Amino acid sequence: MARGVYIHIPFCHQICNYCDFNKFFFHNQPVDEYIESLGREMELYTEQYKDEPIETIFIGGGTPTSLSEAQLERLFSLIHQYIPLKDVVEFTSEANPDELTYEKMKLMHTSGVNRLSMGVQTFDQELLKVIGRTHSNEHVYAVIENAKKIGFPSISMDLMYGLPNQTMEQWKHSLKEVFRLKIPHISAYSLIVEPKTIFYNLMSKGKLSLPGEDLEADMYGYLLDEMQKQGYNQYEISNFSFKGKESRHNLLYWDNDEYIGLGAGAHGYVNNNRYSNHGPLKKYMQTLDSNEKPIMLQKEVTKVEKMEEEMFLGLRKNAGVSLERFKIRFGKPLQDIYGNQLDELVRKQLIVIEDNYVKLTRRGRFVGNEVFQYFLQ
Known part of the structure; x- marks a missing residue:
């Protein structure tokens, strides 16, 4: 029984140097048409929603906030049209700080979004340039101030460590800022250099200088100690929150529960089948034009695989x-x-x-x- 819905918005105004998710430069892309295709895909799952109370919705990317206000408004109207929201307790949207205007935040809030997840990564301006991020610290502070004014119940912030040439002092500075801002939920990930990324190309040419394993381990150890001192509960290897502010949607994944994945390149887990959608926009949209689900690969999960997943997903949680x-x-x-x-x-x-x-x-x-x-x- 699917308890969550993931919606993928694969557009970005800027491609980050470490990102390997399914994404496209925003310019000259069929964004409006894509949103309508998403609506058709939502509709194809309406039978599923009838019997299954959806508890969480997560809009990810790409960058959902790359959409204009009008495009966001259309997306939310389709969500309200096709996905029953009466049982939804957590409705998250990912966001880039420099794209999240007051007007977009207001629209999100009135549309039911009650949790913002911001990709901040670091509070060091030089490191932001190195990893290809376009926001400044001032953008982050403005979003937090506006979120308080509008009344968002929860904000999450992504941080990264083990970045090129990153020092322990830079890492400590980022954490200090997070604690000063009293962000209720933090996800902190070490950099993994994935194939088909800008960083991977640089590394293959010997042009990427990364912290050694010992320094990266020290950064993680410092993270664990400081989070505990500041009153955060570590509930997963990379996730920390104040009481009651855990990510309900991500807990679905780690609890090995089922969820619906919508959008180009999205993954889902429904009726004991794991599936992935077509990644290329044209193929994704053409399949939906034929009134078919845009599933590229689908595989029934065997009992042995389920047991394996129960272990390696469940052990990520501190509860175990x-x-x-x-x-x-x-x-x-x-x-x-x-x-x-x-x-x-x-x-x-x-x-x-x-x-x-x-x-x-x-x-x-x-x-x-x-x-x-x-x-x-």
Whole structure:
């Protein structure tokens, strides 16, 4: 049963140097036509919505705020037309600080958005240029001030560490600003250089200088310590919040629950099938013109794959993997399936089993991907 909806807006006015998501330069793109295609895709899922209470909506990208006010207004009208909102408790939109005008924020708020997720990444102006971001700190401060005036219940901020030539002092400065602003939710990710990105091309030419593993680990350790001191609850490897401000939508992913993915290149998980939509705009829109769902790939998830996902997604959460839920879902105790792996990871002090949950230790959080490999065939 799908409990969330993800909507992908694949347009950007500026492509960030680290980004490998499905996205297109805004200029000369069929943006209005794309929004109408999204509406047709929403309509094709209306039977699904009837029986399944949607609790979360997340508009991501790309950059949703690259849309004009009129385009945003049309998008929200389609959402209200086709997606039942009566059970929605969290409605998030991603945003670029320099594109988020007061008018757009007001429109979002009146349309039901109750959570803004801002891609800030760093408060160091030189690093912003290095990673290809166009906003300034002043843009961020203005958005936060306007959000308070308008009455947004929650704001989330993305930060990155392990950036090219980033120092510990620069990282400390960014965190200091976050704490000063009292942002209720923080996602903090280490830079991963993905293929088909500007950074990947630079790295392949030997022109990208990244912090060493030890410094990156120190940055993560400092993050954990400071978040705790400032009253944040770490509820996932990279996510921290004040009480009650966790991302309900992202918890759907980590709880291995189903969700509908809409838009070019979007992924979804419905009726035990994981699927991905066509990425190219033309193919995505043409398929919908034929009144067909724009699904490119679809695969039924096997029981073994489900168990693997339950482990590597669930272990991302600080709460961990519930032994009781695992047995209910799969008909066998977790220890019967993964006993050897659990024993070795406990011996290495990377996990603990307590209060009927399997959890990463602090040490395990530093090498999460290494731990997850134990549960993959």
